[in-house]
Amino acid sequence: MSLLIYKKVLFLVPFGGILLCVQYFKKRKRKAINSVAIFFFLIAFLFLLLWFKNPLTEKRNALGPIYICLMFLVIPKLLNTNVKTLFFLFFTMIIGFPVFAIVTHSDATFNAIIKNPGILIEEMKGGGITNAFNTLNYDAFINITASVDYVSTYGYSMGYQLLSALLFFVPRSIWENKPYSTGAVVGEHLIESHGFTFSNLSNPLVSEGYINFGIIGVFIGAFALAYVIIKLMSWFKSDDYLKKIMSFYFALHMIFLLRGDFANGLSYYVGTLAGVIIIPKFIEYIIKQILIHQKHGKD
8 A cells, every 4th residue: 555655646746747837838828937937847847757757667557658648748649549549559569568678677777787788688588579478468368267267166256356446545454354456366266276376467357347246247347437438538628637648548557457457457547646636736726725815915
């Protein structure tokens, strides 16, 4: 929980600051002195974001949506059609992320890589990009079948597994019997029944619905996702850049959300939502109240 608060909430506040700065520059009427101040704030927020979300150390499920959103913010025409987005995501998923994985998943330290870049070349010789496609990064289908096998043994959870996602913010120290994420639960089942050696599995949204309510749960999950997408499409048409970019962020985050498991996918997005929208808007509200009180005090 503490790691989630730091990495997915507080570390994303600079991202919200960047969006507010860009929103200000998009205004037609703005004061020159304010523009200078906002520009320096923008540079500061960019520096903090690069520091907290370092492309050389952060995992790709966090890097992708953030930096692609920044690209869309600066050059919206780059991703303003389905065809452009498809080709861009194809390139990043098939080539870009596997190349970055060589750096982010390397056992060598950052200083060691700087001193001896040949370390990365040696890792590429050992498999490099192709290693990304020979690992469990693409295990969605087989984990659906594993979930079906789990249900055949233990039955449907009747919504109990959903609590691990919907109540992710409740510490386990308070709720000792809090259910574990579905990927971990299915992973433990595979260890006990089929001799697997690890439980850190994904769990697609389809099997999340199936484990909870069977075939009906699959349809419930589909309708719930459709409702959220329609709601966020209205955000995308908004003039509020925090809402606009977070709706675009969700479109990219769906790759991670659909792969699962649901507890991680939901908590990561809600955490980002808190850092990018809720905290900046709360700070904005506090500042406005202070200015209002100062104005009334002068009057």
